[in-house]
Amino acid sequence: EVQLVESGGGLVQPGGSLRLSCAASGFTFSSYWMSWVRQAPGKGLEWVANIKQDGSEKYYVDSVKGRFTISRDNAKNSLYLQMNSLRAEDTAVYYCARVVGSSWYAEYFQHWGQGTLVTVSS
Amino acid sequence: DIQMTQSPSSLSASVGDRVTITCRASQGISNYLAWFQQKPGKAPKSLIYAASSLQSGVPSKFSGSGSGTDFTLTISSLQPEDFATYYCQQYNSYPWTFGQGTKVEIK
Numbered sequence: 001e002v003q004l005v006e007s008g009g010g011l012v013q014p015g016g017s018l019r020l021s022c023a024a025s026g027f028t029f030s031s032y033w034m035s036w037v038r039q040a041p042g043k044g045l046e047w048v049a050n051i052k053q054d055g056s057e058k059y060y061v062d063s064v065k066g067r068f069t070i071s072r073d074n075a076k077n078s079l080y081l082q083m084n085s086l087r088a089e090d091t092a093v094y095y096c097a098r099v100v101g102s103s104w105y106a107e108y109f110q111h112w113g114q115g116t117l118v119t120v121s122s
Numbered sequence: 123d124i125q126m127t128q129s130p131s132s133l134s135a136s137v138g139d140r141v142t143i144t145c146r147a148s149q150g151i152s153n154y155l156a157w158f159q160q161k162p163g164k165a166p167k168s169l170i171y172a173a174s175s176l177q178s179g180v181p182s183k184f185s186g187s188g189s190g191t192d193f194t195l196t197i198s199s200l201q202p203e204d205f206a207t208y209y210c211q212q213y214n215s216y217p218w219t220f221g222q223g224t225k226v227e228i229k
Binding site for chain 1: 166
């Protein structure tokens, strides 16, 4: 059974940093693109970032470029999101998701974790 | 960026009704379109990819159609467990973008 379990969320002050983790199991992690998607309270879904199977390609939404870094450790079956210079508008539930794709491009979301809440507030 | 616009934003329907949700892309996206269901406090669930292909385990009462800029999600016979918010999403080009959601409520 595919499982994605996020952790690392919490309360952080504006300008602060946080590192989210996503532990994957039940599939060959190194064979899949992975993604982070967020949802602000009461709002819709927003794609944040994608990372290729070997970590060689990364894509970000403009609003987080230069502040967030997606990474992965295939030996540990783990996905990460390092979030720096956090703003109030980054407050959201952050989901990791498994993405179907090829060696050349990512395609569609397939499985989702349960999410972890990040609150940016003083 | 490609904008995804869903209509309606919300709808009220009865158990057994046939429900159709529309999603329009601001430019052509071929069939690189997915649909998701989300219930309150829960993670999204993937329903459809490539505009019309059902994800594994998704019941056949869900169907999708369309290509280019106009897409639809249809629920053939609404059941109590189908009351939720539905989102479309394009993966034709970065940044991937979602529609604003359609909330399906009980009439």
